[in-house]
Amino acid sequence: MPDAAASGGRKISTGCVLMAKNRDEFTPATKRIIERQARGHCSNPACRRLTHAATSDGHGEINIGEAAHICAAAPGGPRYDDSMAPEERRSPENGIWLCDVHARAVDAKDSKFTVEMLRDWKKQTNRDSWHSIMHNVPFGPGMQAPTPDELRDRLRAAATADLAVFRRTEKWPGTTVALTLKVDHVDEALSTRALANAVTTLDDLILVAPPGMGKTTTLFQVAEGVSEIGNGTPLIVPLGDWATDGDALLTSILKRPAFTGVSETDFRAVARRGKLQPVWPRFQEFSSSTLPAR
Ligand SMILES: [Zn+2]
Numbered sequence: 001m002p003d004a005a006a007s008g009g010r011k012i013s014t015g016c017v018l019m020a021k022n023r024d025e026f027t028p029a030t031k032r033i034i035e036r037q038a039r040g041h042c043s044n045p046a047c048r049r050l051t052h053a054a055t056s057d058g059h060g061e062i063n064i065g066e067a068a069h070i071c072a073a074a075p076g077g078p079r080y081d082d083s084m085a086p087e088e089r090r091s092p093e094n095g096i097w098l099c100d101v102h103a104r105a106v107d108a109k110d111s112k113f114t115v116e117m118l119r120d121w122k123k124q125t126n127r128d129s130w131h132s133i134m135h136n137v138p139f140g141p142g143m144q145a146p147t148p149d150e151l152r153d154r155l156r157a158a159a160t161a162d163l164a165v166f167r168r169t170e171k172w173p174g175t176t177v178a179l180t181l182k183v184d185h186v187d188e189a190l191s192t193r194a195l196a197n198a199v200t201t202l203d204d205l206i207l208v209a210p211p212g213m214g215k216t217t218t219l220f221q222v223a224e225g226v227s228e229i230g231n232g233t234p235l236i237v238p239l240g241d242w243a244t245d246g247d248a249l250l251t252s253i254l255k256r257p258a259f260t261g262v263s264e265t266d267f268r269a270v271a272r273r274g275k276l277q278p279v280w281p282r283f284q285e286f287s288s289s290t291l292p293a294r
Helices: 014-022 028-037 100-107 115-135 148-167 192-201 215-229 239-245 249-254 264-272
Strands: 052-054 061-063 065-069 095-099
Touching: 028 065, 028 095, 028 115, 065 100, 095 100, 095 115, 115 264, 148 215, 148 264, 192 215, 239 249, 249 264
Parallel strands: none
Antiparallel strands: 052 061, 065 095
Protein backbone atom coordinates (compact mmCIF):
# COMPACT_ATOMS: atom_id res chain seq x y z
CA MET A 1 0.00 0.00 0.00
CA PRO A 2 1.53 3.37 -0.97
CA ASP A 3 2.30 5.82 1.81
CA ALA A 4 -0.42 8.47 1.62
CA ALA A 5 1.79 11.25 2.99
CA ALA A 6 4.64 10.39 0.61
CA SER A 7 2.30 10.39 -2.39
CA GLY A 8 0.87 13.78 -1.42
CA GLY A 9 -2.47 12.37 -0.21
CA ARG A 10 -4.04 12.78 3.22
CA LYS A 11 -3.87 10.08 5.86
CA ILE A 12 -7.56 10.07 6.68
CA SER A 13 -9.74 7.06 6.04
CA THR A 14 -13.02 7.60 4.17
CA GLY A 15 -14.93 6.15 7.13
CA CYS A 16 -13.62 8.84 9.48
CA VAL A 17 -14.52 11.61 7.06
CA LEU A 18 -18.11 10.35 6.77
CA MET A 19 -18.46 10.09 10.54
CA ALA A 20 -17.17 13.61 11.11
CA LYS A 21 -19.57 14.98 8.50
CA ASN A 22 -22.61 13.43 10.19
CA ARG A 23 -21.78 14.64 13.67
CA ASP A 24 -22.01 18.20 14.90
CA GLU A 25 -18.88 18.01 17.03
CA PHE A 26 -17.58 20.83 19.20
CA THR A 27 -14.48 22.61 17.99
CA PRO A 28 -11.44 22.55 20.34
CA ALA A 29 -12.16 26.23 21.15
CA THR A 30 -15.77 25.43 22.11
CA LYS A 31 -14.64 22.49 24.28
CA ARG A 32 -12.28 24.83 26.05
CA ILE A 33 -15.09 27.31 26.79
CA ILE A 34 -17.30 24.52 28.16
CA GLU A 35 -14.47 23.20 30.33
CA ARG A 36 -13.48 26.61 31.66
CA GLN A 37 -17.06 27.57 32.51
CA ALA A 38 -17.20 24.51 34.76
CA ARG A 39 -13.70 25.31 36.01
CA GLY A 40 -12.60 21.84 34.98
CA HIS A 41 -15.02 20.08 37.32
CA CYS A 42 -17.78 17.60 36.51
CA SER A 43 -21.04 19.56 36.18
CA ASN A 44 -23.12 16.88 37.91
CA PRO A 45 -23.88 18.71 41.20
CA ALA A 46 -23.67 15.41 43.09
CA CYS A 47 -20.14 14.78 41.71
CA ARG A 48 -18.25 18.00 40.92
CA ARG A 49 -14.95 16.13 40.84
CA LEU A 50 -11.90 17.82 39.38
CA THR A 51 -11.23 16.45 35.90
CA HIS A 52 -7.63 17.42 35.23
CA ALA A 53 -4.38 17.38 37.09
CA ALA A 54 -0.64 17.02 36.64
CA THR A 55 0.81 13.54 36.22
CA SER A 56 2.70 12.23 39.25
CA ASP A 57 6.08 13.08 37.67
CA GLY A 58 4.89 16.60 36.93
CA HIS A 59 5.73 16.31 33.23
CA GLY A 60 2.29 15.71 31.82
CA GLU A 61 -1.39 16.10 32.35
CA ILE A 62 -4.19 13.75 33.31
CA ASN A 63 -7.64 14.52 31.92
CA ILE A 64 -10.72 12.58 32.99
CA GLY A 65 -13.34 15.00 31.69
CA GLU A 66 -15.07 15.73 28.41
CA ALA A 67 -17.48 18.14 26.74
CA ALA A 68 -20.69 16.12 26.36
CA HIS A 69 -23.57 17.10 24.11
CA ILE A 70 -26.81 18.02 25.89
CA CYS A 71 -28.72 17.30 22.65
CA ALA A 72 -26.84 14.62 20.70
CA ALA A 73 -24.40 15.49 17.92
CA ALA A 74 -26.01 13.04 15.48
CA PRO A 75 -29.42 11.45 14.80
CA GLY A 76 -30.08 8.43 17.00
CA GLY A 77 -27.99 9.83 19.87
CA PRO A 78 -29.43 10.69 23.27
CA ARG A 79 -31.71 13.73 23.35
CA TYR A 80 -31.17 14.42 19.63
CA ASP A 81 -33.28 17.39 18.57
CA ASP A 82 -33.83 17.56 14.82
CA SER A 83 -35.23 21.09 15.10
CA MET A 84 -31.79 22.43 16.09
CA ALA A 85 -29.48 23.97 13.51
CA PRO A 86 -25.99 22.37 13.28
CA GLU A 87 -24.48 25.60 14.67
CA GLU A 88 -26.74 25.35 17.73
CA ARG A 89 -25.76 21.70 18.22
CA ARG A 90 -22.08 22.68 18.09
CA SER A 91 -22.45 25.75 20.32
CA PRO A 92 -21.12 26.00 23.89
CA GLU A 93 -24.74 26.30 25.08
CA ASN A 94 -25.34 22.70 23.94
CA GLY A 95 -22.31 21.38 25.82
CA ILE A 96 -21.80 20.30 29.41
CA TRP A 97 -18.49 19.42 31.04
CA LEU A 98 -18.62 16.05 32.77
CA CYS A 99 -16.19 13.54 34.26
CA ASP A 100 -15.73 10.38 32.17
CA VAL A 101 -18.08 8.39 34.40
CA HIS A 102 -20.97 10.83 34.14
CA ALA A 103 -20.32 11.55 30.46
CA ARG A 104 -20.79 7.82 29.83
CA ALA A 105 -23.85 7.72 32.08
CA VAL A 106 -25.68 10.52 30.26
CA ASP A 107 -24.78 8.88 26.95
CA ALA A 108 -26.61 5.69 27.93
CA LYS A 109 -30.19 5.03 26.92
CA ASP A 110 -31.65 6.25 30.21
CA SER A 111 -34.64 8.55 30.10
CA LYS A 112 -33.70 9.98 33.51
CA PHE A 113 -31.11 12.22 31.86
CA THR A 114 -33.41 14.71 30.19
CA VAL A 115 -32.43 17.90 28.39
CA GLU A 116 -34.00 19.83 31.28
CA MET A 117 -31.91 17.98 33.87
CA LEU A 118 -28.63 18.54 32.02
CA ARG A 119 -29.42 22.20 31.41
CA ASP A 120 -30.17 22.52 35.10
CA TRP A 121 -26.80 20.91 36.01
CA LYS A 122 -25.03 23.30 33.67
CA LYS A 123 -26.90 26.31 35.00
CA GLN A 124 -26.10 25.39 38.61
CA THR A 125 -22.45 24.81 37.75
CA ASN A 126 -22.13 28.10 35.87
CA ARG A 127 -23.83 29.93 38.69
CA ASP A 128 -21.55 28.34 41.31
CA SER A 129 -18.40 28.99 39.27
CA TRP A 130 -19.46 32.63 38.92
CA HIS A 131 -20.24 32.82 42.65
CA SER A 132 -16.91 31.21 43.45
CA ILE A 133 -14.97 33.80 41.45
CA MET A 134 -16.99 36.80 42.65
CA HIS A 135 -16.92 35.86 46.33
CA ASN A 136 -13.63 33.98 46.42
CA VAL A 137 -15.08 30.78 47.86
CA PRO A 138 -13.81 27.29 46.97
CA PHE A 139 -15.52 25.62 44.03
CA GLY A 140 -16.01 21.87 44.07
CA PRO A 141 -17.92 19.00 45.63
CA GLY A 142 -17.94 20.68 49.04
CA MET A 143 -19.39 23.95 47.82
CA GLN A 144 -22.09 25.02 50.24
CA ALA A 145 -25.58 24.94 48.83
CA PRO A 146 -27.32 28.31 49.21
CA THR A 147 -29.81 28.55 52.07
CA PRO A 148 -33.53 28.92 51.27
CA ASP A 149 -33.34 32.60 52.26
CA GLU A 150 -30.35 33.15 49.95
CA LEU A 151 -32.25 31.46 47.12
CA ARG A 152 -35.32 33.63 47.79
CA ASP A 153 -33.17 36.77 47.76
CA ARG A 154 -31.49 35.63 44.53
CA LEU A 155 -34.87 35.08 42.90
CA ARG A 156 -36.14 38.47 44.04
CA ALA A 157 -33.01 40.16 42.74
CA ALA A 158 -33.49 38.41 39.39
CA ALA A 159 -37.17 39.47 39.25
CA THR A 160 -36.19 43.07 40.02
CA ALA A 161 -33.55 43.01 37.27
CA ASP A 162 -36.12 41.51 34.92
CA LEU A 163 -38.56 44.29 35.76
CA ALA A 164 -35.82 46.81 34.93
CA VAL A 165 -35.52 45.18 31.49
CA PHE A 166 -39.27 45.59 30.91
CA ARG A 167 -38.98 49.21 32.05
CA ARG A 168 -36.70 49.89 29.09
CA THR A 169 -39.12 48.40 26.55
CA GLU A 170 -42.07 49.88 24.72
CA LYS A 171 -44.39 47.74 26.83
CA TRP A 172 -43.65 49.86 29.89
CA PRO A 173 -46.28 52.58 30.34
CA GLY A 174 -45.26 56.20 29.84
CA THR A 175 -47.09 57.47 32.93
CA THR A 176 -45.65 57.40 36.44
CA VAL A 177 -48.93 58.56 38.01
CA ALA A 178 -50.36 55.80 40.21
CA LEU A 179 -53.74 54.74 38.85
CA THR A 180 -56.82 54.32 41.00
CA LEU A 181 -59.15 51.39 40.50
CA LYS A 182 -62.67 50.52 41.47
CA VAL A 183 -62.66 46.95 42.76
CA ASP A 184 -65.75 44.73 42.98
CA HIS A 185 -66.94 44.20 46.57
CA VAL A 186 -64.66 46.98 47.89
CA ASP A 187 -66.30 50.31 48.71
CA GLU A 188 -63.29 52.60 48.29
CA ALA A 189 -61.31 53.02 45.12
CA LEU A 190 -57.82 51.51 45.46
CA SER A 191 -54.51 52.84 44.22
CA THR A 192 -52.19 50.45 42.40
CA ARG A 193 -49.86 50.78 45.41
CA ALA A 194 -52.61 49.52 47.75
CA LEU A 195 -53.27 46.67 45.33
CA ALA A 196 -49.56 45.79 45.37
CA ASN A 197 -49.86 45.49 49.16
CA ALA A 198 -52.88 43.22 48.95
CA VAL A 199 -52.17 41.28 45.79
CA THR A 200 -50.30 38.38 47.42
CA THR A 201 -53.42 37.50 49.43
CA LEU A 202 -55.63 37.43 46.34
CA ASP A 203 -56.06 34.24 44.33
CA ASP A 204 -56.57 36.11 41.10
CA LEU A 205 -56.78 39.69 40.05
CA ILE A 206 -58.72 40.05 36.83
CA LEU A 207 -58.85 43.45 35.21
CA VAL A 208 -61.80 44.12 32.99
CA ALA A 209 -61.81 47.31 30.97
CA PRO A 210 -62.09 48.44 27.37
CA PRO A 211 -58.84 48.97 25.44
CA GLY A 212 -56.87 52.05 26.44
CA MET A 213 -58.20 52.24 30.00
CA GLY A 214 -54.89 51.34 31.68
CA LYS A 215 -54.94 47.57 32.27
CA THR A 216 -51.30 47.20 31.23
CA THR A 217 -50.24 50.25 33.23
CA THR A 218 -52.04 48.86 36.27
CA LEU A 219 -50.31 45.49 36.06
CA PHE A 220 -46.86 47.02 35.65
CA GLN A 221 -47.48 49.41 38.55
CA VAL A 222 -48.67 46.53 40.76
CA ALA A 223 -45.60 44.46 39.80
CA GLU A 224 -43.31 47.39 40.57
CA GLY A 225 -45.09 47.98 43.90
CA VAL A 226 -44.70 44.31 44.89
CA SER A 227 -41.00 44.51 44.05
CA GLU A 228 -40.50 47.69 46.14
CA ILE A 229 -42.56 46.52 49.11
CA GLY A 230 -40.85 43.10 49.03
CA ASN A 231 -44.01 41.12 49.80
CA GLY A 232 -43.66 38.86 46.79
CA THR A 233 -41.75 38.18 43.61
CA PRO A 234 -43.38 39.71 40.55
CA LEU A 235 -42.89 37.74 37.37
CA ILE A 236 -44.22 39.40 34.25
CA VAL A 237 -45.49 37.01 31.63
CA PRO A 238 -46.89 38.59 28.48
CA LEU A 239 -48.93 35.57 27.43
CA GLY A 240 -48.91 36.62 23.77
CA ASP A 241 -45.08 36.35 23.67
CA TRP A 242 -44.96 33.14 25.69
CA ALA A 243 -47.55 31.37 23.53
CA THR A 244 -45.29 31.70 20.50
CA ASP A 245 -41.94 30.54 21.92
CA GLY A 246 -42.99 26.90 22.54
CA ASP A 247 -41.46 26.60 26.02
CA ALA A 248 -43.03 25.70 29.34
CA LEU A 249 -43.93 28.86 31.26
CA LEU A 250 -41.17 28.46 33.84
CA THR A 251 -38.55 27.56 31.21
CA SER A 252 -39.51 30.64 29.27
CA ILE A 253 -39.02 32.90 32.32
CA LEU A 254 -35.72 31.29 33.35
CA LYS A 255 -34.31 31.81 29.84
CA ARG A 256 -34.37 35.58 30.33
CA PRO A 257 -30.95 37.12 30.93
CA ALA A 258 -31.96 38.44 34.39
CA PHE A 259 -32.50 34.84 35.56
CA THR A 260 -29.07 33.57 34.46
CA GLY A 261 -28.11 32.54 38.00
CA VAL A 262 -31.43 30.86 38.82
CA SER A 263 -32.13 27.22 38.00
CA GLU A 264 -35.49 25.49 37.87
CA THR A 265 -34.42 23.48 40.93
CA ASP A 266 -33.75 26.73 42.85
CA PHE A 267 -37.10 28.11 41.80
CA ARG A 268 -39.00 25.03 42.91
CA ALA A 269 -37.02 24.81 46.17
CA VAL A 270 -37.97 28.37 47.10
CA ALA A 271 -41.62 27.77 46.21
CA ARG A 272 -41.70 24.50 48.18
CA ARG A 273 -40.41 26.13 51.34
CA GLY A 274 -43.02 28.85 51.18
CA LYS A 275 -40.32 31.49 50.68
CA LEU A 276 -41.92 32.63 47.49
CA GLN A 277 -45.25 34.22 46.88
CA PRO A 278 -45.15 34.59 43.16
CA VAL A 279 -47.37 37.12 41.54
CA TRP A 280 -48.15 36.03 38.05
CA PRO A 281 -49.72 38.99 36.35
CA ARG A 282 -51.76 37.45 33.60
CA PHE A 283 -51.45 39.70 30.64
CA GLN A 284 -54.39 38.18 29.00
CA GLU A 285 -56.89 40.21 27.10
CA PHE A 286 -60.42 39.09 27.89
CA SER A 287 -63.49 40.67 26.51
CA SER A 288 -66.31 40.74 29.07
CA SER A 289 -68.07 37.92 27.21
CA THR A 290 -65.05 35.56 27.38
CA LEU A 291 -64.20 35.99 31.07
CA PRO A 292 -63.20 32.68 32.63
CA ALA A 293 -65.85 31.08 34.85
CA ARG A 294 -65.10 31.60 38.56
ZN1 LIG B 1 -18.91 13.25 37.56
